[in-house]
Structure formats: structure tokens, C-alpha cells
Amino acid sequence: MTFTGHLGFTGAPLDRADNLRRDEAAIQALRMDPTARFLILEELKPLMAEGGKDLYWARRSEVPRGTTIFLGLTPEGDPRFAVDGKADDDIPGTATDARVAGTVLGDARAAIVAQARSMLDWHRRHGFCANCGAPTEIQKAGYSRLCGGCGAEHFPRVDPVVIMLAEREGKALVGRGPRFPAGFFSALAGFVEPGESLEEAVARELFEEAGVRAHGVRLGASQPWPFPSSLMMGAFAAADSFDLKLDESEISEARWVTRDEVRAALNGQADWNAPPPLAIAHWLLATWAGVEG
Structure with a gap:
């Protein structure tokens, strides 16, 4: 099986420069650098430039008050930051849902959106220490928070998720969750549990769901999935039979589909709708069906 196509939110173009993050003077110098630019996220929605075809990179004078994190350096060495705040009305940018932005950008720029959204969302949720409840403060240019009470250091979390196609005799299993619209089918997925390998999680989720x-x-x-901070691990597995026993709290409908049926769905010519190209589920289906990316 040949894996094809570009995955949304991947291909990060920035050097994250971890070696600079604990050097507050260096980070401040980067903030003041004339080439520094800032991606503003309003309610976690990145600003897109006029016309909605590219990210709007604000100059330092345009940056609102708010949590600021260091994203990294461009290949030319220019600093890039992200800010959680509301842009001034005269800035020619439009706050855009991150899914829409990722779809429109369709390349490595979407990876910057994933990084910025996940990080700023984490800061919104971790203003207080999980150990003692005291307020925390940003450290390492945004890549940790330090508790002022007990001294605990907290780091951004990533939640591993397996998403998979079970296959048997030229057919693959797709399903629809209760919250998805009728006619929409995708790969099955679930969170990895503690003390479990990715392979074990795939097998467990297929059986449970x-x-x-x-x-x-x-x-x-x-694929990073910044809603808020998942890491989707795509997989294929060989099913032992076609028999299904659905956990209806997780899966409302499921069906076995052929490669021709998948190709038709990806082209919008089937009686069911496939996931959009931004999602790794689309990549799984296209790869399994042999559709070139």
C-alpha cells in the first residue's frame, strides 16, 4: 500500500529553537527585532489576510495585549510569535475558524495554525496549578508554566488518538458517530489509554466500538489536530470477520465499503459523504483506495 497526499496541519516550516526558550533576554531581543511578526488569534481563531488566502502577520505595533508565545524562526531567521487577543478594528485581517484556515491554506502554513492554536488554548486552561491550585506564570517563551505556590512546572500536553481502517477481503470499515450528520462516514477513532501501545489501542477501539x-x-x-491538542495516529488493521456489534453510544451506523465505493465517496458521487481533505481520515481512505494525493 502506497501512502499518498499531504496531511493537513503538518509540515511545520519554523525552527522552534528550543535552545532559546529559557533565555529571556534572547526572546525579548527577538520580539524587538524589526523582522518579528505576530499571528493574532481572536478566541483561538487566527487572523487571515484580506481576501482570506493567507495568514495575517502583524507588526509589533499592531499587537494587542494578551498571552504571547514564541513559535520559532523562519528559514531566513525571522522571529514568529502568536498572541491570544483581539486585533484593532483597523487591522486588515479576519478572525477565521482554524479548520477553515487549515483548509484554505492547504500547506505547511496550516501547521503554524495548529501550533499556535494548541499552545494558546493550553495556556487558557492552565492558569492555575493542578497540584496545589495556585496561579501559574508563563515560562520558556510559552512552553511551560510555573506554579508560584508549590513550584511545580507544567508543560503543554498532547493527547494521542488512534484513527483506523479495519479491512478484510477488499472492504474497509467506516462508521458514523451519533453527533455526525446522516450520511457522513469516517474511520473509527479513539483515545489511547495509559499503559497501552498504539497497536493495542487500535485493536481495543475496533472491538469496543x-x-x-x-x-x-x-x-x-x-497528524496534529489542534481541537484542542490531539495527535492523530492513522493505522490499518486486518479484521478477523465482517461481523459487527456496535456500541451505539459511540457508533450509530457502520458499513463495509469497497475501494470503488470509497473512490466514489471521495469524488462526491456516492450515497455517503467522506471526511474532507484536511482530516487524516480522508488520507486513510484515499491511501487505502489507491487515490493519488
């Missing part, structure tokens, strides 16, 4: 026993798990690709 659809009653399918599977083996021969093959990991294919991964």
Missing part, C-alpha cells in the same frame, strides 16, 4: 477483532496493525502517518 464495532465488535471487530483485528490483528496485523500497521501505522501509517500522524
Whole structure:
């Protein structure tokens, strides 16, 4: 099986320059650098430039008050930051849902959106220490928070999620969750649990959600999913049978589909709707069906 296509929110173009993050003087110098630019996120929605085709990179004089994190350096060495705040009305940018921005950008710039949104969302949720409840303060240019009470240091979390296609005799399993619209089918997915490998999580989720026993798990690709901070691990697995027993709290409908049916769905010519190109589920289906990216 040949893995094809570009995954949304991947291909990060910035050097995250971890070696600079604890050097407050260096970070401040980067903030003051004339080439420094800032991506403003209003309610976690990145500002898109006029016309909505590119990110709007604000100059320092345009930056509102708010949590600011260091994103990294461009290949030319120019500093890039992200800010959680409301832009002035005269800035020619439009706050855009991150999913829409990722779809419109369709390249490595979307990875910057994923990084910025995940990080700023984490800061919004971690103003207080999980250990003692005292307020925390930003450290390492935004890559940790330090508790002023007990001294605990907190780091941004990433939640691992497996998303997978079970396959058998030229057919793949797709399903629809209760919250998805009728006619929309995707790969099955679930969070990895403590003390569990990715392969074990794939097999467990397939059995729990659809009653399918599977083996021969093959990991294919991964994708950051910044809603708020998941890491999607795409996989394929061999199903032991076609028998289904759905956990209806997780899966409302499921069906086995052929490669021709998947190709038709990806082209909008089937009786069911496939995930959009931004999602790794689209990549899984396209890869399994042999559709070039």
C-alpha cells in the first residue's frame, strides 16, 4: 500500500529553537527585532489576510495585549510569535475558524495554525496549578508554566488518538458517530489509554466500538489536530470477520465499503459523504483506495 497526499496541519516550516526558550533576554531581543511578526488569534481563531488566502502577520505595533508565545524562526531567521487577543478594528485581517484556515491554506502554513492554536488554548486552561491550585506564570517563551505556590512546572500536553481502517477481503470499515450528520462516514477513532501501545489501542477501539477483532496493525502517518491538542495516529488493521456489534453510544451506523465505493465517496458521487481533505481520515481512505494525493 502506497501512502499518498499531504496531511493537513503538518509540515511545520519554523525552527522552534528550543535552545532559546529559557533565555529571556534572547526572546525579548527577538520580539524587538524589526523582522518579528505576530499571528493574532481572536478566541483561538487566527487572523487571515484580506481576501482570506493567507495568514495575517502583524507588526509589533499592531499587537494587542494578551498571552504571547514564541513559535520559532523562519528559514531566513525571522522571529514568529502568536498572541491570544483581539486585533484593532483597523487591522486588515479576519478572525477565521482554524479548520477553515487549515483548509484554505492547504500547506505547511496550516501547521503554524495548529501550533499556535494548541499552545494558546493550553495556556487558557492552565492558569492555575493542578497540584496545589495556585496561579501559574508563563515560562520558556510559552512552553511551560510555573506554579508560584508549590513550584511545580507544567508543560503543554498532547493527547494521542488512534484513527483506523479495519479491512478484510477488499472492504474497509467506516462508521458514523451519533453527533455526525446522516450520511457522513469516517474511520473509527479513539483515545489511547495509559499503559497501552498504539497497536493495542487500535485493536481495543475496533472491538469496543464495532465488535471487530483485528490483528496485523500497521501505522501509517500522524497528524496534529489542534481541537484542542490531539495527535492523530492513522493505522490499518486486518479484521478477523465482517461481523459487527456496535456500541451505539459511540457508533450509530457502520458499513463495509469497497475501494470503488470509497473512490466514489471521495469524488462526491456516492450515497455517503467522506471526511474532507484536511482530516487524516480522508488520507486513510484515499491511501487505502489507491487515490493519488
